[in-house]
Amino acid sequence: MEWTWQGVMPALTTKFTDSDELDTGLFVKNVRAQMAAGVSGLILGGTLGEASTLTEKEKDTLTLVALKEADGRIPVIVNIAEQRTSDAVQAARRAASNGAQGLMLLPPMRYKATSRETVAYFRAVADSTDLPILIYNNPVDYGIEVTPDMFEELLSTCPTVGAVKESTREISNVTRLRNRFGDRLRILTGVDTLGLESILMGADGWVAGLVCAYPAETVAVYALGKAGRIAEARSIYQWFLPLLELDISPQLVQNIKLAEVATGLGSEQVRPPRLPLEGAERERVMGIIRKAMAQRPELPQYKQYL
Template identity: 65%
Template sequence: MSIIWKGVMPAVTTPFTANDELDLELFKVNIKAQLQAGVHGLVLGGTLGEASTLTDKERRILTREAVALADGKVPVLMNIAEQTTKAAINLAKTAEEDGAKGLMMLPPMRYKASDAEVVAYFKAVANSTSLPIMIYNNPIDYKIEVTLDMFEELLKACPNIQAVKESTRDTTNITRIKNRFGNRLAIMTGVDTIALESLLIGAEGWVAGLVDAFPAETVAIYELQKAGRIQEAIAIYRWFMPLLELDINPKLVQYIKLASTYTNIGSEYVRAPRLVLQGDERKAIIKIIEDALKTRPTLPEYKHLNH
């Protein structure tokens, strides 16, 4: 399966049990809910997947489980967020062996690499695998920006670098990318709070966060805007915005996992050093979730609008 870079691709959470083990039963519940809602791909081991806390063995288990559940209907992607080029190449290799159809890749972790080092890192991994790659460009959270000049070099050298998860939070970057690269670099918006506007000005898809709790609403926004039913998409988006803002907080993992407990497709267990929410912060997030559920919109039939 070559990847069609479009639609909603959840950055799925990794569910844990109270004993800090993978909760594969709940993982299945969530993945099935995503597929039922009509998502177009699944991204494992991203920020929301608590990538930095997973062992190699756990990653492989999650990949195989997701591939089995997706059953060829949508591609499964594994995120690469490693400290060394060697480890990144190894993860690309095992992801491919386990059935992943693509990779999402962050620049090197911890070390603030130079532009040349970042380009060399991406090239080394891209040249080690046949899998298509989406570069995750998130300078706000990860402190390294992949500039358009860097993309120019990468696109010339690596045909399997095909997409960017655009998380600079600057929507004008979408137009810059389109003006410079046309359709050579697909754009997947990576920030929930600017997702609809990003789609309307040229992003092909949405690597989403709150989709982990509200899959149908997320896919409905994508499908409605694609069908030109913009006002309906905007109405759902406006209802959704207080929830979407949970995606741009340092505690997005805890917030989104808590939200998923209210829709019965997740649990709030996180892996230490993260801790479940307590006190006033917990009350504030619960209020946002409960207020949204009270006014949850009735969705139009959205699944077959664009087929």
């Protein structure tokens, strides 16, 4: 399969039954909705996918189910987030053996690695596989920033590293990276509340969260923004923003799963230690979702711009 890092790539939630098993039927329903909306890839096992609570067997199952649904039409990308370098290498090899077509790679977990250690970690994984790699740069949540100098070193020594999930929350970084690397480094925004802004500044794609509940709206914002139909994109985005803000929260998984319930694309089930929202916070989130559903816009034709 030939593909590139671009378009909307959902960071999929993991669906569970009320007995804490994988709900593959509901997972498939969501994947089909994503593909029908026009996403360009599927990302499994990220923070939103509750990957830290999944067993290796469950990750294998989700990968194989997603690959069957994608059927070679779009890539399936597996997230790698490990503490030990050897575990990250093993996870990358396991994803490749299952048939994944790309990796999203975080810096080492828990230990705050130096720049030299972080680059060495990334290089060890890149050297272990031929899969294309998207580096997830999120210093806000994970404490390690992948700087332009570090990307320069990676791009010059690791041919499989080709993209960044830009989550520094500094919109000028899109331009800063483009100025330095041109098309050598594909840029995908990883912050929902900077989705349209990043696209208009030249980002190649959007690794999105609320897309799990609102796939068509997310892809429409991307496609219309890329096509220069800014007024149409902005109109959808203005409606969307209160929902997108649910993604920048420690409880983003619970928030987005509530939104998936509202659109019929998921359930509220999370895996402990996470628990469903309750009380005033649940009512606050539900208020945002109810208002959005009551005002949900009719979308213009957008797929022609993909």
